[in-house]
Amino acid sequence: MQPIQLFQLAARQADWLAVRQEVVASNIANANTPKYLAKDITPFSAVLDTTTTVQMARTNPNHMALSDLSDEDIAVKESELNDEIGMQESGNSVSIAEELTKTGEIKRQHELNTNLVASFHRMMLMTVKR
Numbered sequence: 001m002q003p004i005q006l007f008q009l010a011a012r013q014a015d016w017l018a019v020r021q022e023v024v025a026s027n028i029a030n031a032n033t034p035k036y037l038a039k040d041i042t043p044f045s046a047v048l049d050t051t052t053t054v055q056m057a058r059t060n061p062n063h064m065a066l067s068d069l070s071d072e073d074i075a076v077k078e079s080e081l082n083d084e085i086g087m088q089e090s091g092n093s094v095s096i097a098e099e100l101t102k103t104g105e106i107k108r109q110h111e112l113n114t115n116l117v118a119s120f121h122r123m124m125l126m127t128v129k130r
Helices: 006-029 044-049 096-129
Strands: 039-041 076-078
Touching: 006 039, 006 096
Parallel strands: none
Antiparallel strands: 039 076
């Protein structure tokens, strides 16, 4: 029987969300710092694209193993300039409204991730109890 990868995927997304929240918090903290350029991280879909979603079963130890997600897949990069705010006179590119929107998205994605894992866990417990 193959292990269920949902929990591993959910844990990886939770790690990605934590890194993104740190970057957004850093942007908000440096909103008044001269010449600070807003940062963001690679989207989670790009992290998933670097791995194979369907893994073949290794029936022989000589078969090649697929690599797991690594921390190198999550890269912090400069955020694109917001058309609304652009570059401020101080050289700062942080838009508080945009960063707060990102915080809301992170919260929503984290709640969705947690609810999916909880539902899947309940579903697994129901099958075991029978």
